[in-house]
Amino acid sequence: MDKRNYQEEIVTGKLTEFEIVNRIYDDIFKQSKNSQKITTQGQGKILLLLSQENRLREKEIAKELDMSPQSVGEFVNKLQKKNMVEIFRSEKDKRIKLVSITSTGLSALDSIDEDIPNFVKVLSDKDLENLEQIYSKMIDSMYDSINENSSNIINKIHKFFANKYKKEFHGDK
Template sequence: MPNLIKQKNAAGKLIEFNMVKHTADEIYHRTHADKGEHQSLFQGQGKILLALSQTDGLSQKDLATQLSLTAQSTAEFVNKLVKKHLVTKEKSTTDRRKTVIRLTSAGRKSATKESAKVPEYLKNLTDTELDQLSAILTKMNDSLYNEISTANPSWYDKFHDSITDRLRDWFL
């Protein structure tokens, strides 16, 4: 059984994090509002640009796997990026069944802008710590979703669909 004092301390740290993050977001919003920037960080298209900036020339299937996206979502995001002239699609020279996605020069610039949007507090974490944080937050979110579902199943369905749609575009 987990230590109640440790649980209380962790709850306090979560509350503190939410308060500090809210304040930081407010400051960011005030200092960037006049530049037309917004805080919709890590949209699906942005994640694809970031992945390609680290390894350009990935197949569409590899992108989907690396980013934990469905093939359909990946294709949708890639097609939008092609229309914006940020990436190109070409058939692989070694396997004609594969479509290879490459950044354009405009895509590279956009990827650089996307990487600058990673919050500083996450840049201090190692890959292992980021994986641990993601796993912990997933576990906490699942527990909260279960509480909501138990309390009001019909409201949960609407809420979960809304969150899933928003997250699909922002983070997934």
């Protein structure tokens, strides 16, 4: 085995180890830290939308976030139980229920991805710069591979989500 292959195997092993340890780290530190903490997934997306356009119908939330009305209903109910949103009737039409973000919901938004893990804080400025460049190269290569491999329906679905995340993290590059 040449030196290059050996280094690639070592790095692959370290990435696998990092993924496993990172899951454990997240379970211990992120979830135990704050039971009200939310992510940028379903509930977080709804809070983000409501922080920009408050007092929306569930139907409008579903359309804006490209989610099913059932999912939005479930997420809104969970957020209401956590006192992060309020549901009230429209003054113009009492049949219409509107969803509004609360101060608790706004506070929860401030906590999304705000914490920088200790294992990142130990890196020097140069280490952070190098790591960012390395991850960027690897991620770009992964996006390229995903886009090239969309022959069956499952791969097409993966391609759809990969492109959605690429836009989310990198804009319209």
